Amino acid sequence: QVQLQQSGPGLVKPSQTLSLTCAISGDSVSSNIAAWNWIRQSPSRGLEWLGRTYYRSKWYNDYAGSVKSRITINPDTSKNQFSLQLNSVTPEDTAVYFCARDLAIAASGTRLGFDPWGQGTQVTVSS
């Protein structure tokens, strides 16, 4: 059974960097069929996909345009986890942040949706 366990601070000051980690058990961050995602949820923006990292003979990243200039998602193969860094945060970045896996069946191109998810981390940006 795959599980994702999130960690990181719940309070970040404006202009600073939000950093969260998602530890994986039951799967590998280097899986050739998985992608490892960060998603956030706020009342004003709903569910918003932020980006992903995945391994297909080499590492790839994709990021949402809304945060592309401020975001970094990195895998850590030694600890089997991946991280989110979001720079120069403002109160608009206040949200619940989730990590999640998605799988793709290469032969058919079928995507199986985000499953599982981490438990969520409420991050508040405030001085």
Next chain:
Amino acid sequence: DIQMTQSPSSLSASVGDRITITCRASQSISFYLNWYQQKPGRAPKVLIYAASSLQSGVPSRFSGSGSGTDYTLTISGLQPEDFATYYCQQSYSLPWTFGQGTKVEVK
């Protein structure tokens, strides 16, 4: 970006009812449509992937259909544990995007 629009935003129903939630994409997404259920304080849970495939462990009263730009989630015989918020999500092209949600409440 592909915009996902759900309707209705909320609905009231009773145990045993059959309900349908609609999701419309701003362009064709070729069955790359997933449905999630979310309860307060919890992460979303995938119910349906690829428009109509039931995720393992999800009760058969949940079903999905649709094609092109229009998709539906149907719950046949609403159970007490089904009162929650439901989201659609397209996995056709990046960035992945979600609908705004449909809250299913007790009538």
